[in-house]
């Protein structure tokens with residue numbers, strides 16, 4: 050049996066191990082003492098493992114979509130759900146198409162089921178083994194208990210993750226090793242993260258409070274969902290998908306988001322609700338809570354707010370300047386890593402075809418909603434399938 054080494058024991062590495070175990074002797078090397086630490090962190094707020102979106106609707110969530118298309122078509126949400134079922138983890142579809150393990154199944158139990166599967170299939174797991182570079186023959190070197198060893202496997206899958214939440218092991222410090230063998234990497238940047246806004250103390254007292262059912266837009270993109278006020282600015286599921294557009298605007302010089310506090314009402318309908326309301330009752334007539342009113346008041350020019358005649362328009366167009374993105378370490382995911390033009394369609398490195406790359410260490414992006422884990426599982430599966438085929 051040919052052997053394959055997989056370096057990185059997150060979702061991408063583990064599904065690759067599972068896929069390869071039937072045909073290869075598989076060794077997984079992980080620098081931590083345990084595997085799947087980011088997977089467990091991802092599960093803390095509810096393990097949103099994939100999404101029920103399908104076809105072009107699914108692919109549109111990924112950037113760049115064309116590079117992800119055949120990878121997702123080969124192993125998309127339906128296949129991931131079937132795989133989970135096979136592990137004894139029945140998934141269920143929650144609100145807005147998000148897919149979770151059935152109620153009561155904890156993330157640690159899902160990880161245990163995956164680990165049991167790879168163990169039962171005879172995969173060798175080597176924890177406390179850190180990838181530290183390549184030798185002259187472009188073979189990976191791993192360090193364990195102060196000793197360095199060469200990985201002899203003819204085929205290697207790297208699944209080292211991105212650079213957010215470094216305490217989970219995904220530190221992104223490996224880019225220099227790939228640069229040393231001539232592989233171009235793209236600097237990591239935060240994705241699916243909060244945005245920084247100059248907030249007054251009057252707004253900051255509402256830190257932690259969510260504005261529910263709002264619409265936020267940046268450039269052409271608009272997202273419905275929830276926004277939470279934080280000490281530093283804003284975050285939430287209506288902000289994260291806008292991060293690529295916000296990042297681009299910041300890089301071009303300045304970024305602004307527009308908040309619609311009443312996306313279900315037209316300006317005319319708002320005017321209608323306001324017409325008989327006394328000045329002091331206007332916010333309650335619109336059912337706007339305190340945090341929303343404070344934001345509206347802060348980001349609407351004072352004369353305009355006091356005048357009140359443009360209130361309907363202003364409620365639907367709170368313009369908020371964004372001063373920056375939160376640091377990578379706090380982000381849910383990162384973009385950057387191995388540049389996609391460095392890998393063949395089968396996810397092996399063009400310059401070193403015996404080395405495959407999968408998961409978040411590749412320079413693709415997707416919003417929260419289960420699309421990140423799906424992308425990690427899909428690329429891991431795709432690389433493994435290409436190895437089996439080869």
Ligand SMILES: Cc1cc2nc3c(=O)[nH]c(=O)nc-3n(C[C@H](O)[C@H](O)[C@H](O)COP(=O)(O)OP(=O)(O)OC[C@H]3O[C@@H](n4cnc5c(N)ncnc54)[C@H](O)[C@@H]3O)c2cc1C
Nearest residue numbers: 057059060061080091180209210218219408409419421422
């Ligand atoms: C707070 C938070 C919440 C999230 N919530 C969700 C969610 O609800 N839904 C969703 O789809 N996604 C979510 N994600 C994102 C998701 O967890 C990641 O996209 C996914 O874990 C990426 O998988 P991966 O296998 O590519 O990398 P990782 O899971 O990062 O695994 C990489 C592994 O490689 C190891 N490694 C790194 N460097 C080395 C080295 N030099 N030598 C050996 N091993 C090394 C690391 O220790 C790690 O175990 C969340 C992330 C965070 C931080």
